[in-house]
Amino acid sequence: MIAWVRAAIFAVACVLSCSLSAQPATQDARIADALSLRDRMQYLTDGVADPAVWSPAGDAFHYRRTVIGGFRFVSVRLADRERRDMFDHARLAAAIGAVTGGEYRADRLPFDSFAFEGDDRTLRITVADRRLRCSLASYVCATVAPPPGRPRAFGVTRDMRVPADATPRRSPDGRHEATVEGDNLVVREVASGRQVIRTSDGSPGLFYDPETIAWSPDSRRLALYRVRPGHQRMIYRVASSPPDRLEPKLITQLYPKPGDVVDLERPVLFTLDGARQVDVDPALFDNPYQLSPLAWRSDSASLGFTYNQRGHGVYRLVEVDAVSGTPREVVAERSDTFVYAPRMDHRDVDGTGREIVWMSERSGWNHLYLVDGRTGRTRPITQGDWVVRRIVHVDAERRQVYFAANGREKGDPYLQHFYRIGLDGRGLVRLTEAEAFHDVSFAPDMAHYVDTYSRIDLPPVSELRRTSDGALVATLEQADISQLTAAGWQTPETFIAKGRDGVTDIWGVIVRPRDFDPAKRYPVIENIYGAGFDNFVPKKWWPFGYHAGGDEVVGMQAQADLGYIVVQIDGMGTLNRSKAFHDVTWKNVGEGGAPDRILWHKAAAARYRQYDASRVGLYGGSLGGQNALGGLLFFPDFYKAAVAYNGCHDNRMDKISWNEQWMGWPVDESYSRSSNVDNAWRLKGDLLLIVGELDMNVDPAVSMQVADRLIKAGKDFELLVVPGGDHGVGRTEAPFDEVLGRQYDFFARTLGAPQPTR
Structure with a gap:
């Protein structure tokens, strides 16, 4: 026991001050070399590209690429396919530093991705957990407040210490808006303010959640979840050495653990005409781990959601009739072990729920199936001893589905490729050629895609291709790692x-x-x-x-x-x-x-x-x-x-x-x-x-x-x-x-x- 006490105290006391002087001098030097290896090698490549991100209009895309010494963001327009700097990197570095107090190099900006806000002249970025909005017109950045709303710990338990976002949700036709007041749903006319619906059965222990309000496309109905909150398990940590004070701080976090009671959600339907309320029978989703957000079909005749059963043995797509509120199982995945819910995906073919592309492991391998939304009958779209990773796009007009998969091609079964196939399971087309791991970004209109591919022994290549026939339009990047190799890099x-x-x-x-x-x-x-x-x-x-x-x-x-x-x-x-x-x-x-x-x-x-x-x-x-x-x-x-x-x-x-x-x-x-x-x-x-x-x-x-x-x-x-x-x-x-x-x-x-x- 004495040996343990000595070791423990030594380790804790030395966390920020002890050197490794007990090792021979040569070992000290080797450790110092090992600790600095990443910094010495990371910036010795040119043209290593991240996956591309398309503009909403689909006429351009951008990506981050390495240059010797750092990184740059570049933009490419389809019209001329020329590579340009996405923005003035030095001015943006200065703008970020002005608001954060940090100093940043132009070729090492403190973010690796961004999103456009409104147009292509305003960026949203995150720097050290701080959300910023940066204008490319003025090169001024400002801190962005976190979005309002009640967080859910690990997606299943709402933090009741935080108020829900009760911002009124307006109907698609703009005539009504819905919110929650005092745990009850309230719907008003926008023009007159006249109250159309007000429930009286909400309470702190069974409340209507304004963040789940979903209007039907025809604006005649809405649905939302009524929630019985789960167990508010808090765990505590003590910050022994806070930088802003002498005394320790207590940090409290909502942290549900296995076996805890989670939020119980029940969908409720409302019809504006007659202020009719329908509570949906929960028999098909009576023991939820999690329900997905409510989603209306495009024809407003029904809405759907997925049910992930507690224990993860059942994953079910439920459809609710908009008039009667009657629920039914459209299709389900069941397992004697577990259904891996984060991978489960499905897409309506035309938005009405008449046909659904469904992901399932029922054959022993993860594949795509076409489901008749009325009868539940399924037939395979893809088959074989290989794995579909995700659905990329369903083309209702051409009756095709695009997807990512691995294991179909010879060689390493983990290498990701992209494919297109008819919904009848015919006409499989492989869109990615090289024996490599492919990251593909499709244009919004699916006419082009950027394919960025590599292996651990193959430096990245980035290509623009035409979707119709996979033809190469332009080689965007071909990584140069010669300086890295000269510095001693070796491939695993x-x-x-x-x-x-x-x-x-x-x-x-x-x-x-x-x-x-x-x-x-x-x-x-x-x-x-x-x-x-x-x-x-x-x-x-x-x-x-x-x-x-x-x-x-x-x-x-x-x-x-x-x-x-x-x-x-x-x-x-x-x-x-x-x-x-x-x-x-x-x-x-x-x-x-x-x-x-x-x-x-x-x-x-x-x-x-x-x-x-x-x-x-x-x-x-x-x-x-x-x-x-x-x-x-x-x-x-x-x-x-x-x-x-x-x-x-x-x-x-x-x-x-x-x-x-x-x-x-x-x-x-x-x-x-x-x-x-x-x-x-x-x-x-x-x-x-x-x-x-x-x-x-x-x-x-x-x-x-x-x-x-x-x-x-x-x-x-x-x-x-x-x-x-x-x-x-x-x-x-x-x-x-x-x-x-x-x-x-x-x-x-x-x-x-x-x-x-x-």
Whole structure:
């Protein structure tokens, strides 16, 4: 126990001041080099383009591209296809600095995207969580107040401390407006102010929500949700070292957790003629996790919404007759495990609901189906052992649907391509040619598209193409990385091995030190993030951007340069493969695909004698932090050391959203089986826990609960608490060097250095 206390106090006390002087001078220099690698390499490319954004008129598009030393925003007009600066970068940098107090370089503006406001001469940007409006006519920026409205914590529980936006919603014909006063709906004539409807059944415990008002296109009816508010669970954080005062501050956040009562919404219909009210029978949506916003059909005959059942086992499209208020199921997705609601998508073919393009995994792969909106009969549009990622556009006139998918073409099954197919399932056309990951931006009229594509070993290319036949109109950008290569950049190696079933390919990447010596055996460090909401092994070339929950490729390179082989692997349970592949996550978040990843490690060690699978460590943040510690708890015979940044650690303590998605509802024993808190007693190996005291994403108390259980179990470990640190501390937010340096130092002490091959 004495060893733990010493380590913990040392780590906490040194978060902002200790150097790494315990390491040899050469190691100090190597760590300093690793910490500066991103800054030294990030600005050595030219012509690396982000995906394009079209103007509302469709006559031009813009994108951000790299230049040596930074970035620039360029605009291209279809008429001449010439590239121009989007704005005066120096003047905009000065304008932003004038309102924020910061200093910005013209080639490193503090935002990577923007939106037009009203016209193409006014931009909306966000700088360090501050919303700004910037005029390109005067080059003056001003702070924009956040939009009014009542926030919903993780989309399911309204924050009742904040008033709802009761701004009157005007009918399409402009004759009436609707709002909520004293929890009741009120509808008035605009011209006279005469009250047409006023309900009397609203109350604080069952109120009409003005933010959900939806007028029918013919202005004869409206609908909105009446809401029974859910549990107002507040969690508390103490800012120990606030910059503006001596005393600590208490921070309170609405934070629903798994099992909590969420808002219960019920749609109510109103007809202006006769002030008729119809409460919709809730039998088809009686246990909601979430209902979508109410959406009227174009003919005003009905309205629809989706129902995501609590527990995520049913996802249903409900249609409500506008006259009778009778609801019916149009189509539904059901699963014995889970329906991944964030991917579910559907589109009305003509806006009337007579035909619907519906996304479903009923075949075992995510595909598109055409649904008869009256009978519910479905027939496949796409089929095969591959995955539709999203619906892009439905062309009702030509009866075609555009979509993005992966896995249909030979090679890497994660590479995204774009396609067009008839609603009858015939005439499939592949719009993207290169074997690469494609980001395609279509013009509003669908006549042209910009295709930006790359692989981790293929620098980006950006092309303007014609949609009708896919013909190349112009090559916009072709990245030049010669200076980056001259500075020592090397491409990660893609490596594939069989998973636990002996059949499924598991894909990952290997990053070696830039001074790799084939006569040595290197310890291995795995950058882990095993969540089910995406795949995480990089597929695009850009190596400097952060992936969700994990480090970017250049971060893996920096760690590798200290004397390791660094890898990242998509084990089973991650997204963009088959339904069976994805289902491994269900009630099993604690595993993180480890059986597949361990087999992958062993296959790499069998291929390369320099790969020392007897010394494997892990690092990760958020769910990756949970996975990193889980490696030592549940697979201690393989993993030897772990650094866990702001880990979720116990899914009952984390946010309701993705935890109930994967772990289910009601809360059951599976939560305990995956819990790093309940299983802390199993710890073997070396552990460094890192937590920001003001993590607003994952409740930081859960890291302290892990520490508590480890202490009680007599386990030795290290703890780094960062005052003022948020969820991305050391990874996506400062302090970087002080925190990341502790990771480098930790692995040097626990995994050791390369050894001669035997």
